Amino acid sequence: MKKTQLKNSxxxxxxxxxxxxxxxxxxxxxxxxxxxxxxxxxxxxxGIVLIPCxxxxxxxxxxxxxxxxxxxQQAEQTGTLILGGVCCGILLALASSFQQMGIxxxxxxxxxxxxxxxxxxxxxxxxxxxxKKCGATIxxxxxxxxxxxxxxxxxxxxxxxxxxxxxxxxxLLFSLHILVIDYFSPKVDGVKMSCIQFFVCGFLCAIPAVxxxxxxxxxxxxxxxxxxxxxxxxxGVAYTLxxxxxxxxxxxxxxLILSLESCISVLAGWILLNxxxxxxxxxxxxxxxxxIILAQLPSGKKA
Numbered sequence: 001m002k003k004t005q006l007k008n009s010x011x012x013x014x015x016x017x018x019x020x021x022x023x024x025x026x027x028x029x030x031x032x033x034x035x036x037x038x039x040x041x042x043x044x045x046x047g048i049v050l051i052p053c054x055x056x057x058x059x060x061x062x063x064x065x066x067x068x069x070x071x072x073q074q075a076e077q078t079g080t081l082i083l084g085g086v087c088c089g090i091l092l093a094l095a096s097s098f099q100q101m102g103i104x105x106x107x108x109x110x111x112x113x114x115x116x117x118x119x120x121x122x123x124x125x126x127x128x129x130x131x132k133k134c135g136a137t138i139x140x141x142x143x144x145x146x147x148x149x150x151x152x153x154x155x156x157x158x159x160x161x162x163x164x165x166x167x168x169x170x171x172l173l174f175s176l177h178i179l180v181i182d183y184f185s186p187k188v189d190g191v192k193m194s195c196i197q198f199f200v201c202g203f204l205c206a207i208p209a210v211x212x213x214x215x216x217x218x219x220x221x222x223x224x225x226x227x228x229x230x231x232x233x234x235x236g237v238a239y240t241l242x243x244x245x246x247x248x249x250x251x252x253x254x255x256l257i258l259s260l261e262s263c264i265s266v267l268a269g270w271i272l273l274n275x276x277x278x279x280x281x282x283x284x285x286x287x288x289x290x291x292i293i294l295a296q297l298p299s300g301k302k303a
Contacts, residue, residue: 011245012257015238020264022234023108024272026100029226034213035100036205039093041220041227043202046235050195053240057191077188084184085193089200091180095173097205098166105163107275110152112265113288114167119259120145120295121175130179137294144291152284194239259292 029038103111120141126132153164160168184193209215220227242258266285269275277285 008245009257011241013260015241015245016258016261017264018233018238018241019258019261020112021268021272022230022238023103023112023265024268025226025229025234027103027108027269027273029223029230030100030104032219032223033215033227034209035097035104036209037213037215037220038223038227038230039096039100040202040205040209042231042235043092043096043198043205045228045231046239047195047198047202049232049236050191050198050239053236054189054191054195057189080184081188081193082196084180084188085196086200087180088177088184088193088197090204091173091177092197093201093204095170095177096201097208098170098173102163102166102170106161106167107277108269108273109266109275109277109285110164110281111167112262112269113152113285114149114164115171115174116259116262116288116292117145117149117168117171118174118178119292121172122178123295125175125179141291141294144287144294148284148287148289148291150284151287152281191240198235259289262292263289 026038033041099111099115106114120138123132123134123138124142127134127138149168153160153168181193262285266277270277
């Protein structure tokens with residue numbers, strides 16, 4: 001069991017690394033194409049990559065003895081799957097679009113940490129809208145996250161950068177995205193729902209891309225490396241690794257490992273793009289990372 005947990009922990013660490021470096025790919029890709037075009041192409045690629053994964057997993061399931069569903073149950077499950085995929089796709093399109101636009105005006109590291117605020121926002125939304133009470137540690141995490149955001153984003157003139165504000169909206173939308181996934185994932189096949197959401201996201205992002213951006217095929221090919229990385233690695237490979245890695249893992253431990261994505265984004269921005277953070281911004285990152293960890297720690301006897 002320990003060997004399995006160690007292997008799964010390494011898979012989750014690899015997932016966090018892929019996602020952290022993806023911020024660099026998203027930033028570099030903007031040198032050639034607009035945010036909507038980038039998201040449309042990467043999402044469609046991500047959906048295509050998951051198709052063989054679905055066939056492989058279905059083949060494994062068919063080899064195992066499982067309870068057969070009636071035609072009515074199959075129809076209901078298919079309807080729930082499509083509804084979940086569409087809802088997740090809509091929120092993913094909105095969140096990724098705000099993130100992609102925000103990365104144009106802020107650094108990779110800042111974008112990574114601000115996006116990671118969803119780990120703190122999710123329990124707050126659950127507290128107010130889903131009646132899931134938050135413990136004292138969550139509210140301490142909120143205070144730490146706000147202090148970290150102040151140091152990371154607020155300038156001496158008490159103003160927030162345009163890019164930081166856009167990524168903040170993205171973090172809120174990703175929080176809603178997570179809550180929707182939390183609702184649908186126990187009821188449907190997670191990989192199939194993810195595949196649907198990527199195609200829905202790609203289609204929705206393609207609409208504003210056609211009307212607001214000048215789409216040139218040569219520009220898309222010029223950005224093929226970051227687009228392929230974001231589509232194949234970030235969407236397809238990382239999502240599959242997450243599913244495999246979280247099996248038989250403590251959810252809290254899994255979340256903590258995946259939250260390293262924010263730290264890796266800072267390192268990736270520094271190593272690959274020479275983007276450096278000031279002492280004040282690094283202090284903000286430390287506070288926000290402490291908030292992310294605190295928000296994932298169990299509190300109380302029930303936990």
